[in-house]
Amino acid sequence: MKKMILTGVTALALLTGGAIGSGSMGSSVEAAQATLKFKDVPSTHWAAAAINSAVEQGFFQGYADGTFKPGSPVTKAEMASILGRLTDQPNAAKQETNNFTDVPEWAKSGVSAAIAKGFISPASYNGKLDAKASLTRGEMATWLAQGLTVVDSDYKQALSDVTNTVIPAKEYFTGKLASNQKDAVAVALGTGLMSVANDKNFGTDRTTTRAEVAVLIARYASVAKSKPTDFQGLNELRAVGLTGTNLSIIAPSYTQTPEKKVNPTIKYSSVTSDFSKIRNKNLVTLTNHAELKIHSWIIVSPYAVGTKRSIYYPVFVDEGVITTLRGSYHSFVEFELNIKNPSMNQLQAGSLLNSSAIDPLLSPKTKASASYKIPTNIDFTKNRGVFTNNNPIYWGDGLLHFDKSLISPITLTTEEGVTFSVIDNK
Structure with missing residues (x-):
């Protein structure tokens, strides 16, 4: 031995x-x-x-x-050499040439092997790897995600699917997550390959340590043996990226509202359960204080545990704290308002829609949401709740009901006439 x-x-x-x-x-x-x-x-x-x-x-x-x-950092050359020696990693179908001019002699074969296995794409660089520099976590996520696309083409599809998703990291909500690393970070988080730090940041600019690499070697081997669909977190990120919501994964009993339960003034042929059809569209509102769009709709069950727990649970919900009503789930919605009334306040924002699930009145107020820097309506209001920004984008906090005495269709209609309507059909 x-x-x-x-x-x-x-x-x-x-x-x-x-x-x-x-x-x-x-x-x-x-x-x-x-x-x-x-x-x-x-x-x-x-x-x-x-x-x-x-x-x-x-x-x-x-x-x-x-x-x-x-705690010592690992250089790009060192990490490339390690990745190049993963014997279970297949070679990429399309082979790129190692055209880096700054790789030391001892690392050339290792870097070439990492390229052959699909971890590193020279086309993404300008002839220099900066091989002696410490590898950042953002670049690590990119390398590992690219490696997974060689193992299973569905990981490549996943990288595309998460482009417009909500990423459970503070940098996403503060706008500091680099666009060229965002998709890889999403896949790394969705598969459990990598996680956020105690400060809730993914830390794309932080260096990768020897201890982290040791852990990642084992995690990568495990993830590479699994299908992308095996990871609920990744499934949620993909669903939000493609449709704007994780409803079908966390609350699959909510499906299209039957015609008999839809308001008869709505033409049923215009009704859909595909949230992407109304995402980022101006919605019909009950009052004329503001135009309203929805970017994302996140559902979180406060009762789920283990692998069934939403990847968004730690972003919005405090551990072990259940404040929902009669078995309901949390419903978090990212709103964008175009305010027409210069004196509009929070109460008037709440009057735009009539839904306990899709509610622009209140925002998350948990320790979790504060730690992730979730934008709230308080960030855009002053005394008496009057908005100080005419185009605020913030998260609302509502409830998704399962109690039969509380359930009603969730119905949203765009100004173009498309109606999204779902109800618990269990």
Whole structure:
């Protein structure tokens, strides 16, 4: 066993340019590796098991002083070399040429292998990888997501499907998530490959550490063996991206309202259960205080646990706190108003629609939503709730009912005449 471990480590050392001799990877760590224990990686360390596994497989080695340095950053060249050695990763159908001019000699074969396996696309760079720079989490997400598209073409479709989704990371809500990394971040979060930090940021500009890479190696191997549809979180992100809502996944009993329950003044041939048909369209309102559009509609069950819990639960709902009425679910809606009345207030916003689920009156007020910096109507109002911005975009907070005594159709009609209408048909 010891001999196999050291052989794997030696192979990686050769890939990293004789790092054993240079001291950057360590030189005499046989004892530490034999027991797979490092003095700076206690058994209580969050990545201890993954680190030991990565060392055992030869992806990493420790340092001469018996440490692993789990918080040290990993360079692009080092990560490319690791990804290039994933034996279960197939080669991409379309092979790109390694035309990088700044890759050190020791890493050229590793970078070429990572390119061949689809992790890195030279076409996305301008001839330079910046190989010695620390790999950021955003670029890591991009590399891993691209690798998944080689394993299963549906992951490629997923990357397209999430383009217009709501991403459960603070940077999304604050507008700081780079557009060229957004889709990859969505897939990374949706599959559980990566997660947000304690500050709720994904941290696209933060460096990737040795401990994180050790964990990601194991996670990637697991995700690559699964279908994209196996991940509810990714299914939700795709649904929101394509239609504007995760209703069909979290509350599938809500389907198109039967004709007999639709207002007879509405032509039933214009009725649809496809939310994308009314997404980002001006809706017919009850009052003329403002024009109103809906960008996204998120449903969260406060009762679901484990893998059934919505990926949006930690964004909007405080852990263990159930404030809904008689078994109802949370209904969060992203509104855009074009205010016509300069003195319009929150109460008048609430009068635009008549729905307990689609309600522009109130916004989320949980600790969770505050930590993610969810835009609320309070951000755009002053004394007495008067709006200070004529074009606010904020999230509303409502309830999706399942109690038969409370259920009524959720009906929204665009100014063009398309009607979205759904009701619990269980």
